[in-house]
Amino acid sequence: MKLFALSDIHIDYPDNARWVDKLSDTDYRDDVLILAGDITEDTRLLGWCLERFAAKFRQVLFVPGNHDLWVRREAGDTCSLRKFEQVMAIAEDSGASSRPYSHGDTLIVPLLGWYDYSFGQPNNDLRMLWMDFRACRWPDGIGPEQVTEHFLRMNPKSLPAAARQRRVVTFSHFLPRLDLIPRFVPASMHFLSPVLGSSGIERQLRALGADTHVYGHSHINRRITIDGVTYINNAFGYPQESMISARRLVEIG
Ligand SMILES: [Fe+2]
Numbered sequence: 001m002k003l004f005a006l007s008d009i010h011i012d013y014p015d016n017a018r019w020v021d022k023l024s025d026t027d028y029r030d031d032v033l034i035l036a037g038d039i040t041e042d043t044r045l046l047g048w049c050l051e052r053f054a055a056k057f058r059q060v061l062f063v064p065g066n067h068d069l070w071v072r073r074e075a076g077d078t079c080s081l082r083k084f085e086q087v088m089a090i091a092e093d094s095g096a097s098s099r100p101y102s103h104g105d106t107l108i109v110p111l112l113g114w115y116d117y118s119f120g121q122p123n124n125d126l127r128m129l130w131m132d133f134r135a136c137r138w139p140d141g142i143g144p145e146q147v148t149e150h151f152l153r154m155n156p157k158s159l160p161a162a163a164r165q166r167r168v169v170t171f172s173h174f175l176p177r178l179d180l181i182p183r184f185v186p187a188s189m190h191f192l193s194p195v196l197g198s199s200g201i202e203r204q205l206r207a208l209g210a211d212t213h214v215y216g217h218s219h220i221n222r223r224i225t226i227d228g229v230t231y232i233n234n235a236f237g238y239p240q241e242s243m244i245s246a247r248r249l250v251e252i253g
Helices: 014-022 043-056 080-094 124-129 144-153 187-195 199-207
Strands: 003-006 032-035 059-062 101-103 106-110 167-171 212-215 222-226 229-233
Touching: 014 043, 032 043, 043 059, 043 080, 059 101, 059 106, 080 144, 124 187, 144 199
Parallel strands: 003 032, 032 059, 106 167, 167 212, 212 229
Antiparallel strands: 101 106, 222 229
């Protein structure tokens, strides 16, 4: 049994969907796949993708990303919180799970999240350019900070003592800490920091005693150990991003 990580597969790009379709139907039957969000905003494609992965792996574990909660194609009275419920139902129906899962001597815990500006306040450029501000809709009076609070409240806060004897792998779509962004990222991109994640995710994964945390969203692949936790990003990414993201599964050792 092996544990693999993948995020940001963005199967709206036909090349990316083809990769999913062509992935071996036999090689991963005993293995577990962590899918850390941003599959597609299209619910029909989402169901297709999760079903394909679920047929190839022993278990697929999934949390939605921001793109999965876009409601540009949905009726005007639908909000992203309702889309979240719909996405979770599609995942369950497709054979994927968003609940903690035991895998050999490892416990894998999905962590929902969003961004709450704990990494910085958005400036005007970000408010203009960041698609979520137009593609997501939230109920009146609810902003990203409240959305983050809402999702973090749904995560497990602690583990029973027996679970702590085991290796704990947590995963989220959003970044738990800003220093996961490598130094080579130019200062001109730092305006994106506020929408990258939440320090609340970091607090939760530490409280759960995580040894490894898988994240997505940044599309900058990385494996780094900070204060005893190994953080791994293995984004599939957009076709033009082959320099910073990989187009393969990565095993979590
Ligand atoms: Fe994302």
